[in-house]
Amino acid sequence: MTTPTPLQHAIVEVRQQLAEGHASLRATYEAHPLTARLLHGRAKLVDTAIVRLWKTGRLPANAALLAVGGYGRGELFPCSDVDLLILLPEPPDADLQSLLSELIGALWDVGLDIGHSVRTIEECLDAAIADITVQTNMLEARLLAGNAELFADFSARYREQLDVRAFFKAKQLEQEQRYAKYQDTPYALEPNCKESPGGLRDLQMLGWIAQAAGLGRNWRELARRRLITGEEASDLRSVERFLQHVRIRLHYLTNRAEDRLLFDHQEKLARIMGFEPTAAKRASEALMQRYYLTAKKVTQINGILLQNYGTEIFPGRSAPAIVINARFQAVRELLDIRNEDVFERHPSALLECFLLLQQRSELKSMTARTLRALWLNRNRINAAFRADPANRALFIEIVSQKRGVVHAFRRMNQYGILSRYLPPWRKILCQMQHDLFHAYTVDQHILMVLRNVRRFTMGEHAHEYPLMTRLILSFDRYWLLYIAALFHDIAKGRGGDHSTLGMVDAREFCEQHALPADDVELVVWLVQHHLTMSHVAQKEDTSDPEVIRNFAGIVGNERRLTALYLLTHADIRGTSPKVWNGWKGKLLEDLFFATQRLLRGATPQQALGLDDRQENTRHLLRYHGLRPGVEDALWAQLDAVYFMRHSPDEIAWHTRVLYFRPSADEPVVKARVSDEEQGVQVMVFSRDETDLFVRLTGFFGRMGLSILDAKVHTTRHGYALDSFILQDTGNSASYRDIVTLIEHELTQMLQTGGEPRRPGSGRLSRQVKHFPITPQVSLRADEAGRHYILSLIAADRPGLLFDVAQVLASHGISVQTAKIATLGERVEDTFLLTGGGLSQDSRVLKVERELLDRLQV
Known part of the structure; x- marks a missing residue:
């Protein structure tokens, strides 16, 4: 039997010591949750283990072992990796390389997640110049074992080389890049408590800059230097502890270095951290609201402190103040209060400062002391302030400015001004939305919608949505849409219909701010109907003249139509980057133009543009070189419904493929x-079959393609002419590659026949598991009684559409049109149906029951 080496013997003992130490630390933390004791305790526990293995590994006396990064700071979260720097006086030879490999292997063997580098001092300095991350890690280096003189030499040369000004600029740029990665918002529904804006990384960055510049080693020292106030230092300690608790609990809950507050963990984490559900909120919602308020506080103080750092690090940058008025001045492109008590003596200045930023393009932001004073004086906005006509006029001026509207409202929200001026706003501040297709909290969604409407007015963004820009610039007082955007979701979470409740708030605001009666009615109507246009476009048959007539009746006039179109477009795009697509834009555009023509006096058929579509299609066919009349044989088999449901481009495409083989x-x-x-x-053009739609949905499902839209048409001579718009849910290949595959495989499937095949069931997304969606099915006759409309809501999953189609086919029901709306993990699908004896109530009930059974997950 081979005798264990000293290092192997040490590994066994150290592994046991670490396991017992970690268990003890966890038990102590769970009994008395103190972050510092846990974080420093784990660092000390790991120190002991690593030093023993270093000494047992017979490393040369001239080498030094350093802890760097967070470990160098003396803090280790439960599952964080351990960053080490092995410092050598000269590059290692083969023997030393072997010893180092044994040491690193031993560290892994005892259960530590090691990140390490082996460098000489010169290599360290070169790496620090080349990579700001390496430079930052070395900033917090501390000696664990080995050559103290070598470490002292390294520290002195590192400090000598460190360019504090360059370091400050690099860390600012790094933060900007990190913010952009997380879409510049702390308010995503699954934030990263370490890396997202407002997370622990923001606080660590403030510490790194302070340490590099010699400004202080903790929040108390920064307060003593008057870089922050004592209250801000207390706030920073509080928010840091909360974020540390969140990260510690996440690591223990998942048993890995998990920093994302995923839906999977939020409810469990909330209960562990002592948040209890109420009648209005889940425990997870209470936790997340606390998290967002914490992140908001972090970003506030981050902005103030970075400015103060800049003043200290670049003392020569100060410039003489330029007086703006009795209350404000400009200091190096920043708006500054002239006296500390400006907001006390002139409360209206709490709004005036935002207006000045809008009016003076040379001003980029506010000075740190102005931001601080703004936050400290926000409570001066009370009922008397809100009732003052001068303040109301100021607020309307801010809303109606030509520039800076979105920045103004984001700043007002960040510093508590908006929630003071608009009391209903307080109820949606940092409020989570558990509908799985909104990517932001309610207040941030509203600001995103405001931003989208605002972008329509800006020439530099006209290329994105030219029609929107043209419409809004010809709209009188388009800033009224900003007010509608502010109020459209302001009643979310109160219980009841938020559109109806929001109307009350919108009317009160508009009347208090003395808007003309017509403008009041427009804003209130937009809040009431902000969901109507998307509902009609995505769920009803907009090729039906009656649908267009009913929608035009709701709208009433072209001004309302244009305003609703602009707001709806901005609203859908403001829910989540995943929700908007060109297909939804086309649905809205078609509905807008059809309704506009009807309001201008066209008949419903003219509004739908049947004659125009055919004429435009003929022009396209001539453009592609087809002689006049070649379309007649095919078109003779197509009825008016076909032409109303398809665009000229689609009709021309179908015709070019089929004119010679009708x-x-x-x-x-x-x-x-x-x-x-x-x-x-x-x-797809084929002789019609009873189960054709079932077979097609099964085929697309097996290919991993999601159906966004389906138009099913039966020609006069018994052929199916079906059209689909598909998206690749897996993004596994380019669409150009998929085109050829679909044409070959689908043709082969249709030729060979056989029973319809269901796509693989797949797995439910983790979001749906934690926020289950109760299926809903409604099957009702349309107003004309010619068709039946099936509406269903369910959790999205592979094979869902196949199951629906199979139930319908089993009852002999034909699908005329399918509109598939996928909103995150939720589907809201609408089908236009005929046949199947649906005039019998018993048959309708049976179909609904079968569909509900199939939709259960």
């Missing part, structure tokens, strides 16, 4: 990449 013996499948390459359009 009675093809074999199935014809054609696919193409849709506009802006956001999906694939597929056309």
Whole structure:
């Protein structure tokens, strides 16, 4: 039997010591949750283990072992990795390389997640110049074992080389890049408590800069230097502890270095941290609201402290103040209060400062002392302040400015001014939305919608949505849409219909601010109907003249129509980057133009543009070189409904493929990449079969393609002419590659026949598991009684559409049109149906029951 080496013997003992030490630290923390005791305790525990292995590993006396990064700071979270720097006087030879490899292997063997580097001092200095992350890690280096003189030499040369001004600029740039990665918001529904804006990294960055510049080693020292106030130092200690608790609990809950507050963990984490559910909120919602308020506080103080750092680090940058008025001055492109008590003596200046930023383009932001004074005096905005006509006029001026509107409202929200001026805003501040397709809290969603409306007015963004820009710039007092955006979701979470409740708040605001009666009614109407246009466009058959007539009746006039179109477009885009797509934009655009023509005096048929579509299609066919009349044989088999449901481009495409084979013996499948390459359009032309729609949905599901839109048409001579818009849910291949695959595989499937095949069931997303969606099914006749409208809501999953189609086919029900709306993990699908004996109530009930059974997850 081989005798264990001293290092192998040490590994066994150290592994046991670490396991017992970690268990003891956890038990102590859970009994008395003190972050400092846990974080420093784990660092000391790991220190002991590493030093023993270093000494047992017979490393040369001239080498030094350093802790760097967070470990160098003396803090280790439960599952954080351990960063080490092995410092050598000269590059290692083969023997030393072997010893170092044994040491690193031993560290892994005892259960430590090691990040290490082996460098000479010169290599360290070169790496620090090349990489700001390496330079930052070395800033907090401390000696664990080995050559103290070598470490002292390294520290002196590192400090000598450190360019504090360059370091400050680099860390600011690094923060900007990190913010951009997380979409510049702390308010995403699954934030990263370490890296997201307002997370622990923001606080660590403030500490690094202070340490590099010699400004202080903790928040108390920064307060003594008057870089922050005593209250801010206390706030920083409090928010830091909360974020540390969140990260510690996440690590223990998941048993890994997990820093994301995923839906999977939020409810459990909330209960562990002592948050209790109420009648209005889940425990997780209470936790997340606390988290967002914490992140908000961090970003506030971060902005103030970075400015103060800049003043200390660049003392020569100060410039003489330029007086703006009796209350404000400009200091190096920043708005500054002229006296510390400005807001006390002139409360209206709490709004005036935002207006000045809008009016003076040379001003980029506010000075730290102005931001601090703004926050400390926010409570001066009370009922008397809100009732003052001068303050009301100031607020309307801010809303109606030509520039800086979004920045103004984001700053007002950040520093507590908006929630003081608009009391209903307080109820949505940092309020989470558990509908799985809103990516932001309610207040941030509203500001995102405001931003989207504002972008329509800006020439530099006109290329994004040219129609929107043209419409809004011709709209009288378009800033009224900003007010509608502010109030459209302001009643979320109160219980009841938020559109109806929001109308009351909007009317009160508009009347208090003396808006003309017509403008009041427009804003109130927009808040009431802000969901109507998206509902009609995505869930109703907009090729039906009656649908257009009913919608036009709701709208009433073209001004309302234009305003609602602009607000709806901005609202959908403001929910989540994943929710908006070009297909939804096209649905809204078609509904807008059809309604606009109707309001201008056209008949419903003219509004839908049947004659125009055919004429425009003919022009496209001539453009592609087809002689006049070639379309007649195919078009003779198509009715008016077909032409109303398809655009001229789609009709021309179908015609170019089919004009020479209107009675093809074999199935014809054609696919193409849709506009802006956001999906694939597929056309299927085949003799009609009872289960054709079922087979098609099964095929697309097996390919991992999600159906966004389906138009199912039966020609006069018994052929199915079906159109689909598809997206690749897995993003596994380019759409151009998918086109060829669809054409070949789908044609082959249709030719060979066989029973419809269900796609694989797949797994439910983790979001749906934690926020289950109760299926809803409604099957009702339309107003004309010619068709039936099936509406369903369910959790999205692979094979769902196949299951729906299979139930319908089993009852002999034909699908005429399918509108598939996927909102995050929730689907809201609408089908236009015929046949199947749906005039019998018993049959309708049976279909609904079967669908509900199939939709259960």
